[in-house]
Amino acid sequence: MHCHDSGLKIEIPSDAKKIVLAGNPNVGKSVFFNALTGMYVDVSNYPGTTLEISHGKFGNDVVIDTPGVYGISSFNDEERIARDIILNADVVINIVDAVHLERDLFLTQQIIDTGVPVVVALNMLDEAERQGRKIDVDLLSDLLGVPVIPTVATEKIGLEELKKKICCARQGNIDHELQKQLNTLVDRVGSQGEALLILEGDPIIAERHGIAPGDKREELYIKRRERVNDIVSHVVSESNKGASFSTILGRLMIRPWTGIPLLILALWGMYELIGVFIAGTVVGFTEETVMQGMYEPFIRGLVSKIFSEQSVIGTLLIGEFGVLTMTVTYILGLLLPLVVGFYLVLSAFEDSGYLPRIATLTDRILSGIGLNGRAVIPIILGFGCVTMATITTRLLGSDRERRIAIFLLAMAIPCSAQLAVVVSMLAGMPAAYVGVYVAAILTLLVTVGTIMNRVLPGRSSEFLIDLPPLRVPRLNNVFTKTVTKSYMFLKEATPLFALGALIVGILNVTGILRVLQGLLSPLTVGWLGLPKEAANAFIMGFVRRDFGAAGLASLDLSPSQTIVALITITIFVPCIASAMVIFKERGKKEAAITWVTILGIAFLVGGIVNQLFKLFSGPKAFVSGGSIILVFLAVMAIVSVANKIIPSKTLET
Numbered sequence: 001m002h003c004h005d006s007g008l009k010i011e012i013p014s015d016a017k018k019i020v021l022a023g024n025p026n027v028g029k030s031v032f033f034n035a036l037t038g039m040y041v042d043v044s045n046y047p048g049t050t051l052e053i054s055h056g057k058f059g060n061d062v063v064i065d066t067p068g069v070y071g072i073s074s075f076n077d078e079e080r081i082a083r084d085i086i087l088n089a090d091v092v093i094n095i096v097d098a099v100h101l102e103r104d105l106f107l108t109q110q111i112i113d114t115g116v117p118v119v120v121a122l123n124m125l126d127e128a129e130r131q132g133r134k135i136d137v138d139l140l141s142d143l144l145g146v147p148v149i150p151t152v153a154t155e156k157i158g159l160e161e162l163k164k165k166i167c168c169a170r171q172g173n174i175d176h177e178l179q180k181q182l183n184t185l186v187d188r189v190g191s192q193g194e195a196l197l198i199l200e201g202d203p204i205i206a207e208r209h210g211i212a213p214g215d216k217r218e219e220l221y222i223k224r225r226e227r228v229n230d231i232v233s234h235v236v237s238e239s240n241k242g243a244s245f246s247t248i249l250g251r252l253m254i255r256p257w258t259g260i261p262l263l264i265l266a267l268w269g270m271y272e273l274i275g276v277f278i279a280g281t282v283v284g285f286t287e288e289t290v291m292q293g294m295y296e297p298f299i300r301g302l303v304s305k306i307f308s309e310q311s312v313i314g315t316l317l318i319g320e321f322g323v324l325t326m327t328v329t330y331i332l333g334l335l336l337p338l339v340v341g342f343y344l345v346l347s348a349f350e351d352s353g354y355l356p357r358i359a360t361l362t363d364r365i366l367s368g369i370g371l372n373g374r375a376v377i378p379i380i381l382g383f384g385c386v387t388m389a390t391i392t393t394r395l396l397g398s399d400r401e402r403r404i405a406i407f408l409l410a411m412a413i414p415c416s417a418q419l420a421v422v423v424s425m426l427a428g429m430p431a432a433y434v435g436v437y438v439a440a441i442l443t444l445l446v447t448v449g450t451i452m453n454r455v456l457p458g459r460s461s462e463f464l465i466d467l468p469p470l471r472v473p474r475l476n477n478v479f480t481k482t483v484t485k486s487y488m489f490l491k492e493a494t495p496l497f498a499l500g501a502l503i504v505g506i507l508n509v510t511g512i513l514r515v516l517q518g519l520l521s522p523l524t525v526g527w528l529g530l531p532k533e534a535a536n537a538f539i540m541g542f543v544r545r546d547f548g549a550a551g552l553a554s555l556d557l558s559p560s561q562t563i564v565a566l567i568t569i570t571i572f573v574p575c576i577a578s579a580m581v582i583f584k585e586r587g588k589k590e591a592a593i594t595w596v597t598i599l600g601i602a603f604l605v606g607g608i609v610n611q612l613f614k615l616f617s618g619p620k621a622f623v624s625g626g627s628i629i630l631v632f633l634a635v636m637a638i639v640s641v642a643n644k645i646i647p648s649k650t651l652e653t
Contacts, residue, residue, distance in 0.1 A: 007479030017061040019166060022111060023095035024104050025068030028123050032095055035062045036163070053081070058163075062096060064089075070103075071110055080204065086111060089194040091169040093162070095121045095153075098128035098135055101236060105144075105228045112144065112172035113224070119169040120148045126155070130432055131247045132239045140235040145173035159218075173185040181216075218398060218435055222459070250470040257362075268355070269425070278341040279424035283457045284336055289587035291333035299324050315507040321536075327501045330550045331494060338420025340486050341645050342383065347481035351473040355380065360467065369449025370404045370460050371396070378405055382413035386493075387578045389413070391587060401456040403448060403590075406582060410574040412445045417493060417546035421553055422566055433559050440567050440609055444601070493546075496575065500540050500547045507539070516598045527607040528564055529614075531555060537565070541572045548572060560613045568606030573599050590618075615632060 012018060012103065019036070021029050054065040066085050071426040086092055086099045087221065090109055096104040112118055122137060143150040147165050151158030174182075178196075189209045196204040199214040200221075205212040252258040296370035298317045307314040317324045349355045355377070358461035363373030375396060386409050414422055426434050451462075493625030507513040513536065513623035517524075519537040528534070533555055541548025552565045573595055574582065 011056070012062050012379060013060060015060065017090040018088060019061050019063045019091045019093060020089035021063065021065050021093050021095065022082060022086055022107070023068060023123070024070055024097065024100070024107060026058065027068070027095045027097045027104065029065060029068065029095050029151045031094065032121060032123075032159070032162075033065050035153070035156070035159045042299040053085070056164075069107065071107055072114075073197065073200060077616060083197065083202075086115060086116060088193065089116050090115050091166055092464070093121060093166065093169075095123050098122050099131065099133070101135065101207065102228065102360045105231060106224060108144065109172075109224050109228055112146065113174055113196050113425050115171055115174075115176065115182075115196075116190075117169040118144075118146045118172055119162070119165055120146055121145065121151050121153075121158070122148050122152045125150050126152045130244065131536065134239065136235045136237075140231070141163045142455055143173070143234065144193055146170055167517050175227065178220065178223070197431075205577030214233075218458075223256075236613045244469040250353070250357060253354065253470075254360040254467075256361070256422060259357070263358060266556050273345065274338060274420070274423055275343040279420070279427045282337045282341075283424060286337050287329060287333035287421060291329040295333075296325050296329060297330075298647050299479050312509050315509050316502060319505060319508075321501050322507040323498050323501045323505070327494075327497045330547070331490070332551060334424070334553070335417045335420055335493070335546065336486065338424065338488065339416045339489050340482060342416040342420065343482045343485045343489075344548055345477065346380065347478040347485075348473045349380075350437070350472075350481070351477045353468040353470045356467055357470075367460065368453070369408070369446065369511060370456065371401055371449070374461055375405050378409065379413060382409045383416060383419055386410065386413060386574055387417045387581050390578060390581045398460060404452045405458065406586060407452065407594055407598075408445060408449055410578060410582060411448065411571055412441055414549075414570050415546060417489065418549045418570070421549035422494075423551055424568065425549075425562055425566060429562065429603060433563055436567055436609070437565050440563075440605065441570060444571065444605055448601075453468060471497060473524045497547055499600060504536060506542055523603060527603065527608040530557070530565055530567060532562055534565060537569065538572070541569055545572050545575055547567060560610075564610045564613070565604050565611055568602050571602035571605055573602070578605075 001203075005207070021036075033054060033056070041607040053472065056063050064085055068081040069079045069082045071079060072083035072086055073079050084230065094108050096113055108120060109117070120141075122135065122140070125135070126136065137148050137150050147168050148157050149162045149165055149169070153159065163235060164541045165191045168452050181199060182192055182195045185198060188211070189195050189198065194205050196211070198209070198211055200217040201213040203213050237398060253262055267645065292419075296318075303309075307317065309315070316322065317571065320326070322351055347496060349358070358380070359373040359376040361373075366372055368373050372573050377390045377395070378389040381392055381453050389624045390406055393402045393409070394404050396405060418478055422437075426437060504512050504513065507516065519533045520530050520538070524530050524534045525532055525540070535549045537551030537555070538550075549569050552562075552569060557565060573579070579591070579595060582594060585591075624637065
């Protein structure tokens with residue numbers, strides 16, 4: 001007979017079993033496949049795709065390999081193929097990586113939920129033991145309801161036992177409520193596996209039976225993740241005995257009592273590198289010595305031979321807001337060294353494996369604002385580029401999380417170029433003033449996130465992330481990532497900076513800029529307490545927030561004015577590129593509401609901070625450590641009260 005049901009044309013004797021290998025990517029399936037099939041292997045293209053499926057004989061039975069997947073649904077060709085083959089299997093051998101048990105058991109439980117007989121090969125136990133990770137195999141087998149065979153495939157350990165246990169494969173334990181839902185649907189579709197996928201909203205399976213796809217995917221995924229987490233908590237124990245230094249350090253990084261001090265230490269090192277050394281020493285040389293001392297006199301002398309500096313064209317090219325002077329100086333002299341420094345640190349975090357550990361550490365904190373630890377990835381990427389970070393919110397588990405993350409990114413996360421200017425302006429200020437800035441931004445982030453978490457319907461998805469081995473960053477990787485991302489910054493920022501400078505220059509030579517300064521003076525001077533020239537920076541901020549921040553750096557501001565200006569421009573509307581992505585991701589109506597709301601919040605919060613400076617009888621009284629703590633605690637108390645008063649629209653577990 002042929003394996004017609006899955007679409008794959010394989011000759012299978014009538015009395016033979018279809019044994020299917022399934023697992024996540026890179027769990028060692030090929031070693032198991034070779035051990036079972038030996039030299040009797042064939043390869044077929046799956047119909048309608050370019051993907052090759054290996055199959056061979058194990059005795060009188062047929063072994064079929066599947067692509068490495070994290071789930072079986074219709075998200076991509078690999079999942080569709082794995083789904084079809086698994087649903088038609090007589091036995092599924094599920095290979096699970098013992099090091100990443102939390103990740104791999106999600107697929108295991110989903111396969112069990114289909115009702116197909118399963119036997120689990122718990123692979124890479126040697127690596128797990130080297131990391132001080134002990135797994136109770138018997139208890140895992142009891143909780144899953146299927147045989148679990150400990151293996152080290154590369155050493156051929158456990159392979160013979162696995163071969164003997166294939167005949168013992170059986171259906172596993174399924175959640176009682178899920179089983180009841182499946183029973184009501186099985187009579188209509190004839191298959192528990194297809195009933196499960198219809199409940200999970202698989203459109204292809206639903207169409208096959210003329211049934212509307214279900215809407216239970218998020219609910220079932222959350223419950224499955226909770227079940228897997230519960231199983232792992234019972235069967236896994238970790239010990240530092242026999243573990244390497246990097247493993248021990250990696251564990252310390254994700255435990256609050258040790259992870260938070262280590263994170264603070266890492267951020268302090270980042271500040272010392274970017275905020276002190278680069279912002280002070282390097283930028284002092286590149287901006288003042290190279291650009292202002294050498295480049296600007298040269299370019300002014302060159303252009304003035306053709307156009308008078310007082311002419312319209314001369315003013316636009318080499319004037320106060322000149323495209324060839326201010327723009328080039330800001331980009332190359334001020335921003336580029338700081339951006340390179342930031343990407344250098346970020347690339348080191350990524351390559352060392354520290355970034356996902358930060359995500360794990362912050363999971364509980366982020367859950368309070370409707371997100372989970374995975375959201376720290378777009379947040380950290382947002383400190384590089386909010387546009388790129390907005391796109392990466394697609395990795396979040398629900399539309400609700402994406403909505404919250406995109407709003408917070410657009411409102412309170414400064415990109416690398418903007419952060420560079422902010423850090424350079426804060427670098428020479430007393431710590432208390434820096435505390436006011438940080439407290440204001442964090443308070444706003446927590447307040448808005450908490451309110452959105454209470455108001456928006458639905459609930460956040462469970463947190464799941466791989467923790468790669470901790471290692472010393474490879475210099476070539478770090479260098480390549482830094483150069484690539486810095487080049488992308490130059491490529492994106494330069495034309496927008498030039499456009500912004502040109503617009504402001506035209507407004508200046510036509511006199512419109514002075515009119516706008518007058519119109520905005522009640523807001524900038526009266527409410528924010530800034531010089532009227534600050535209006536120029538905010539106008540430039542509509543093009544790019546970092547451009548606006550750079551404009552503030554050229555003003556003569558008092559410490560209190562600097563804090564008010566930086567808070568306002570940090571919260572300011574996202575740059576043009578980010579706004580376009582938000583319109584694409586969230587639609588015109590929601591994006592427009594987001595843009596207008598953030599603009600209002602920026603001036604509201606900046607003005608409130610200015611009024612608090614006055615209320616506390618001047619900046620010196622206000623920035624005392626006790627006052628900062630009292631203000632921050634007061635806002636946190638308001639958030640806590642709001643959290644109780646505002647009815648939650650999140651789903652109950």
